[in-house]
Amino acid sequence: MATTHNVQRVEAEHTSFGRTTVYEGELLRHSAYTRVVHWLVALTFLLALLSGFALFSPWLYAWIAPIFGSGARARLLHPWFGIAFAIAVLFQVRGWAYQMRWQPKDREWVKHAKDYATKTDEPEPEYVGKFNGGQKIWFWVMAWSAVIFLVTGVFLWFPEILSRTAMWICYFFHDLMGLIMLGGFFIHLYEGTSGIPGTLRGMLHGTVTRAWAWTHHPAWYREVTGRDPIRDREQDGGQLSR
Ligand code: HEM
Numbered sequence: 001m002a003t004t005h006n007v008q009r010v011e012a013e014h015t016s017f018g019r020t021t022v023y024e025g026e027l028l029r030h031s032a033y034t035r036v037v038h039w040l041v042a043l044t045f046l047l048a049l050l051s052g053f054a055l056f057s058p059w060l061y062a063w064i065a066p067i068f069g070s071g072a073r074a075r076l077l078h079p080w081f082g083i084a085f086a087i088a089v090l091f092q093v094r095g096w097a098y099q100m101r102w103q104p105k106d107r108e109w110v111k112h113a114k115d116y117a118t119k120t121d122e123p124e125p126e127y128v129g130k131f132n133g134g135q136k137i138w139f140w141v142m143a144w145s146a147v148i149f150l151v152t153g154v155f156l157w158f159p160e161i162l163s164r165t166a167m168w169i170c171y172f173f174h175d176l177m178g179l180i181m182l183g184g185f186f187i188h189l190y191e192g193t194s195g196i197p198g199t200l201r202g203m204l205h206g207t208v209t210r211a212w213a214w215t216h217h218p219a220w221y222r223e224v225t226g227r228d229p230i231r232d233r234e235q236d237g238g239q240l241s242r
Pocket residue numbers: 029038041042043045046131134135136138139142185188189192193199200201202203
């Protein structure tokens with residue numbers, strides 16, 4: 001989003017899902033459609049997570065069940081939130097699967113993930129494209145989590161069709177996935193907000209600054225602008241987006 005309206009507007013994307021205005025010094029990061037789908041994934045995930053944790057332990061039940069009215073209502077709604085999450089993920093996978101395909105450079109990124117976490121490696125290596133290796137891992141974990149939640153969840157919804165052992169296997173994988181996704185969600189929340197300032201605006205308003213792009217996704221910067229990220233950064237006084 002442009003923070004001031006006296007900045008020159010350079011591009012506007014209009015779709016039935018909404019509008020994205022790109023101002024001078026910005027790049028289009030996520031279309032309105034991508035943003036709507038992402039926030040639907042986030043909303044359905046949080047509803048499924050909360051209602052699921054209400055059923056997970058008596059301590060959490062006392063805290064969370066009242067949000068849904070009662071424990072019985074949380075139990076009733078949880079599978080439907082799960083199905084809504086899986087459908088939203090399906091749309092997200094359709095939109096992002098191609099850009100998220102795993103490449104050798106992503107393995108390289110994973111080897112340096114510690115530098116990324118401690119921010120000793122800024123700007124990001126020149127080969128980092130629209131999404132880095134960590135983002136791709138999060139994407140695929142989320143996609144497979146939807147499959148695992150759905151398959152095990154449908155069986156747990158109708159437990160009479162399962163043997164006792166099969167039911168415990170379903171419980172184990174359903175709950176394990178819930179805990180993995182909870183951990184992943186906190187990391188994602190941090191990286192998407194205060195961890196890397198300037199990232200959230202891409203998902204709220206669709207645009208990022210050029211400095212953000214040449215700092216965190218240099219190969220993507222080169223791809224969308226046709227310009228050299230290092231030279232442009234140097235010409236701008238070596239400015240990094242922090
Ligand atoms: C509710 C808090 C959330 C916030 C603030 C948030 C923020 C963001 C932001 C800013 C991006 C764009 C990153 C970029 O352009 O480089 C993003 C991407 C993404 N989000 Fe979220 N998100 C949230 C919840 C979720 C949830 C619950 C899921 C899935 C269960 C999810 C899945 C993804 C995926 C797969 C991507 C693409 C890969 C990545 O950038 O990590 N997000 N999110």
